[in-house]
Amino acid sequence: MQTLDQETALCNALEQSGREYARAIGELDVLMSVLAGGTGDEQTALQLQRLAVRTRDTEARVTPLREQWKAHGKMPGYRLREVMASQERLLGELIQRIDDIERVAREARDQLIPRIDKTTQTREMRSAYARSIRHATE
Numbered sequence: 580m581q582t583l584d585q586e587t588a589l590c591n592a593l594e595q596s597g598r599e600y601a602r603a604i605g606e607l608d609v610l611m612s613v614l615a616g617g618t619g620d621e622q623t624a625l626q627l628q629r630l631a632v633r634t635r636d637t638e639a640r641v642t643p644l645r646e647q648w649k650a651h652g653k654m655p656g657y658r659l660r661e662v663m664a665s666q667e668r669l670l671g672e673l674i675q676r677i678d679d680i681e682r683v684a685r686e687a688r689d690q691l692i693p694r695i696d697k698t699t700q701t702r703e704m705r706s707a708y709a710r711s712i713r714h715a716t717e
């Protein structure tokens with residue numbers, strides 16, 4: 580494949596992956612709202628996992644084209660420079676959204692742990708109280 584054809588193929592693949600990353604950013608924003616509202620559940624975690632797999636698969640499709648183009652050692656043309664800059668920006672946004680979601684999930688977990696501990700402690704106290712009553716009535 581000629582270098583220009585490789586560059587065009589890479590541009591097209593990067594533009595497609597850019598659209599997929601933009602869609603992923605939108606999905607992450609929705610998931611962030613769910614988590615921030617305290618209504619995240621197992622389904623939210625599954626959505627995040629599917630999004631991560633999709634993102635990985637998107638990058639896996641682009642990588643071989645990028646490597647083929649790089650092997651020629653040419654400077655990128657105007658369109659490729661523009662697409663690469665856009666891609667870099669989108670990836671930065673995507674990474675920031677993921678970092679934000681991780682932070683919110685950690686905060687939610689940290690708030691949940693004391694409540695779980697308190698619930699466990701309450702159950703243990705009730706169980707001990709019930710045992711003592713049973714023992715006293717025997």
